[in-house]
Amino acid sequence: MQKKMISAAVLAVLMLNSAQALAASMSGGMQETPATQDGLSNQSKKAKSLDTVTVTGSLIPQSQVETATPVFTITGDQMKAQGFTSVAQALQASSFATGSVQGNSTSASFTQGAETMSIFGLDPGYVKYLIDGRPMGNFPALYNGSGAFNNLTSIPAAMVDHIDILPGGQSSLYGSDAIAGVVNIVLKKKVDAPVVDVRYGWYGDGGGSDRRIYLADSFTAGKFNITTGLQYENVSPIWGTDRDLTKQFYTNGTSPAVASRDFLVNSSTKVRNSYVDPNKLVPGACGSTTGLFGGTEGYQYRKNSGNYCGSFDSPGYRTLKNDKEIANLYTHATFDATDNLQLYGDLLYNYDQEKYATGSSYTWWGTSADFGAFYDPNLKDLVNLQRGFAPEEVGGYNSIMNKTIENSYMLTLGGKGVIGESNWDYDINFTHSDDHLNERKFARWTDSIDGYFEDRVLGPQLGTFKGYPIYAPNYSAFYQPVPVSDFRGFTGYTTTNSKTWDNIIRGQVTNTSAFKVGGGDAGVALALEGGNQGWDYSPDARLMDGGVWGTTAVQGAGHRSRFAGTAELSMPLLKELVMDTSLRYDNYSVSGKHVDHTTYNVGLEYRPIESLLLRGKYGSAFKMPTLPDEYQGMSGYYNTVTDYYNCAQAGYAGANIGNCPNKYYNSQFFGQKSGNTALKPITATVWNYGFVWSPITNMSWSVDYYHFDIRNEVDQQDADVLSQQEYLCRSGAIDINSASCQQALSQIVRLPQTTPEFLGDISTIYTPKVNVARERLNALTSSFQYLWKLGSYGALALNASYSDILRHDRQPYPGDPMIDLLRNPYYSTDFKTKVNASATWSINKWSTTLYANRYGSTPNYLASTLNNYTSEGTGKLAPWFQYNASVTYNAMDSLALSFVVNNLFNTMPPEDDSYPGTSGSPYNGTNYNVYGRSFYVQATYKFGKTH
Known part of the structure; x- marks a missing residue:
């Protein structure tokens, strides 16, 4: 055998x-x-x-x-x-x-x-x-x-x-x-x-x-x-333009197809109907943009939000293969x-x-990134601008490929x-x-692109309003296509x-x-x-x-x-x-x-x-x-975390933690993450x-x-778990002198204490990779x-x-x-x-x-x-x-x-x-x-x- x-x-x-x-x-x-x-x-x-x-x-x-x-x-x-x-x-x-x-x-x-x-x-x-x-x-x-x-x-x-x-x-x-x-x-x-x-x-x-x-x-x-x-x-x-399913926004979904927001002025104070109508800003504003995205750009409406200029065909300008x-x-x-x-x-x-x-969804400019919301004295409102770039403006997406x-x-x-x-x-x-x-x-240079739209659209800063910068934008310039030569002036490659x-x-x-x-x-x-x-x-x-x-x-x-x-x-x-x-x-x-x-x-x-x-x-x-x-280097991010120790000091812990005041229940912090040579x-x-x-x-x-x-x-350490551990250490449930407590306390940095019964607000939490x-x-x-x-x-x-x-x-x-x-x-x-x-x-x-x-x-x-x-x-x-x-x-x-x-x-x-x-x-x-x-x-x- x-x-x-x-x-x-x-x-x-x-x-x-x-x-x-x-x-x-x-x-x-x-x-x-x-x-x-x-x-x-x-x-x-x-x-x-x-x-x-x-x-x-x-x-x-x-x-x-x-x-x-x-x-x-x-x-x-x-x-x-x-x-x-x-x-x-x-x-x-x-x-x-x-x-x-x-x-x-x-x-x-x-x-x-x-x-x-x-x-x-x-x-x-x-x-x-x-x-x-x-x-x-x-x-x-x-x-x-x-x-x-x-x-x-x-x-x-x-x-x-x-x-x-x-x-x-x-x-x-x-x-x-x-x-x-x-x-x-x-x-x-x-x-x-x-x-x-x-x-x-x-x-x-x-x-x-x-x-x-x-x-x-x-x-x-x-x-x-x-x-x-x-x-x-x-x-x-x-x-994306080569396939029916990806050449435009989806037409058979749970909501009607919604055009891309290529020219948008958005109120930061309104929850509903926050889009500022282009025609209110410039009569026939979208008419200046109709040659974009192959002639499909136009005056659009989004339910519960409002009107803007956009195209249904913008998704097609990205590669699938x-x-x-x-x-x-x-x-x-x-x-x-x-x-x-x-x-x-x-x-x-x-x-x-x-x-x-990657397409127009990742090729845009807006005020929210570097300027934040600003006050427009003519609208008497806090607004943000958003601007997507069409293939006619970039010289064809095949010319700016990564x-x-x-x-x-x-x-x-x-x-x-x-x-x-x-x-x-x-x-x-x-x-x-x-x-x-x-x-x-492909990259957009921060100073160049911000400077371009500041010079042509935002204009000079006119002071501040309750801490927000004041601008009186030239909306006629905002609703204009960008010449290819101008676009190439504020973009390039890293x-x-x-x-x-x-x-x-x-x-x-x-x-x-x-x-x-x-x-x-x-x-x-x-x-x-x-x-x-x-x-x-x-x-x-x-x-x-x-x-x-x-x-x-x-x-x-x-x-x-x-x-x-x-x-x-x-x-x-x-x-x-x-x-x-x-x-x-x-x-x-x-x-x-x-x-x-x-x-x-x-x-x-x-x-x-x-x-x-x-x-x-x-x-x-x-x-x-x-x-x-x-060995991955340090990087930062923003998030919120429950400050369990200060919530407990206020009388909220365990089952009633959800009633803790929002100041401590959703405490914003700056996170830092990195690799960790001590991983097992x-x-x-x-x-x-x-x-x-x-x-x-x-x-x-x-x-x-x-x-x-x-x-x-291996995963990134959980900031919420660190905050809980800090609470247990400070409250005596875990020996504060233990190695685990000392490690947790060293990873949470707080602002100076302002009242005797509460610690200072959480400022920074270090969340490296851990097992x-x-x-x-x-x-x-x-x-x-x-x-x-x-x-x-x-x-x-x-x-x-x-x-x-x-x-x-x-x-x-x-x-x-x-x-x-x-x-x-x-x-x-x-x-x-x-x-x-x-x-x-x-x-x-x-x-x-x-x-x-x-x-x-x-x-x-x-x-x-x-x-x-x-x-x-x-x-x-x-x-x-x-x-x-x-x-x-x-x-x-x-x-x-x-x-x-x-x-x-x-x-x-x-x-x-x-x-x-x-x-x-x-x-x-x-x-x-x-x-x-x-x-x-x-x-x-x-x-x-x-x-």
Whole structure:
């Protein structure tokens, strides 16, 4: 029986490496298959590789395809057949990627030029990304302005051999970050002939045209082997004007469509009907603006507010998909120095230029930012002015796009081989990764733009009225378009530079038959690694000193060193039962202090019969606080907090705290936040169990259940909790001399005391990042594969993958109740379920694939706003279905022609009529996109193959 299993494993490996003849016969979906790595070319090593296979999820080569660690694989051929045009797209479509993430569709986000994924709705930073088994460097900019993450945008899809996805905690092998799972992107190590691949794509509704060329070749000269690939891709943007749902304000929502407030005078003293009618200020005022926004600007009315000048079409002037220019170079080289030593090197270089526009909603001027409300003696009222800029004024939004340029590379040099005549293999390597980011963002210069409107509209200050400045504006000038030359006089670009770097030296030894136990040979792996890493985010100085109107930034920089040791032991206790254990110790040096953590994992594989595998794992995982978590610079904000001590002094505490005078119940303070070098590791207890059943040849069905209990998650400290703690310390409920009290008191600064019974008002509260949150999650996954050989009719490959989030709770702060994220839509809009399936039919020179992806229901806008499903209008959206289809024709051995249609039925996001008419994008951009149907034609030519 064991021999049959080994033969099956070897056959699976050979099938993976020779799938070209079947034209992606298994390209219908994710498969539970092993990853393979290239090895020594000497005969002893070749013989050894027939017995074992290196798999992602174990340091020890395995003799079984399936192990205690579920591994789901998608090959490069599968990505092509399923219609995926990028690595990010393929990963985000996987059934495990149920979480909402920001990306190109998230206007004005901190990282609009980057793409990532979320496994099971956990933080994107909880996924460990590897390239050829080595850690991928972090993106220099911060996800949502706070967290470090990996950018998947520039990974060259044409150079990918396959991608392994390992859901569940994997830190005992891969270290920090591997809480939600591990993604290993394995690049091609050899091509069998020089290849040229060209692809052109376009969208049926316009925009997004895609041009890509890929060149690759392998060379051999004696003991030297090298494989080199080049990929270049250029993608045009998709604008909001290209899609019906985003070219104007929503017309089918809970309120009529409301035009943008491009020219607005607003009273600060009125609650209702606060807009000052333009015709009251200048007869026919909006008539001067009608040429803006393509001739759609005009006199508008907003219910309960009043009249102004605006356009219904202003939402369309932003990008939904970035303009991209990406170039990649990949080289893999080996040199067989001796029978026991192979030297190798890998280089992956990426250039990624992204351009995008955030639109008129983020391109405006108003008095509220720098002048505040002012007194108009002619209106005898306090008012504010607001002014949006139309494309005719800016010279076209395509001329003021933001641009980011990322230059990154990953270089590995190493040697591997066999120690003498023993069974011990070794691998020693050094990896350096480097990522530089240049952000050139459109900006309004504070002094210039304020000065422009002060000179032309506000005029000189005429004194003060009850502390407010007095201006008598020239409203005729206010309701006039701004010439493009004037606009360019008070705008420009900031330049922000940032970088990350990582150095790792690693040594590993493995032995697949270190000693014998009851079921056969035990395998051992030992590894040591050490290195350092750094992060530096240096914004344009004008973003730091107020020189940019309406925009700020936060700087930060830091570095740390680390080392780790890993041990793995795989023992066949019986022929049917294998136990795999791993242990890892990580130690980080942070600002002179050492932070360490140990993780472990125990896995069992039981095969009661040849066709059935029962498996399970139990262990721990961790994530070291990121460098931005530790070293992000100081920034400020304003908020309100309850002053619990002064409320108690006034006689209001506990149940009657709500009656406390507003002076203390809503005490305004200036907050300061920053990173924290004293943070502890985020820790997790993780386990999974499941089965793999192969009832007949070429059929496999697996089901796995996952559990995560994550503690010490990093979040900003809660000012309200600090105020409560101060009260408890000052009232004697907690020893005021305790370390926790002294810390809390030091973070709250008060004004001087003015009355004996009350402390001075709260002035400043320092709220750094702290370890406070907890998260629990249970998930179920299932996959199915069947290759049905049809004789003269070819072969049919059927694949399916399913994920269901059974439980997801989060506790923001110790003592807070756990929030059920599946039933509290304000806190999460993730998909609860995702399922995809495919069918690939291959016959002779033809292969065709139909791929379907079902995204489960999500809360509608009103539910996520009100945090319930019971109020009128709340509910869940219908599931979203997308279908892709492809056909490949191998015209000759040297030429393959392909045609792909993505989103076959041009399906838009499910209708969400709970959005109001003020929305210009009535769908959740972190879950859905409105790109629609796209088409791709592709030709692959291999030189030297003429049959």
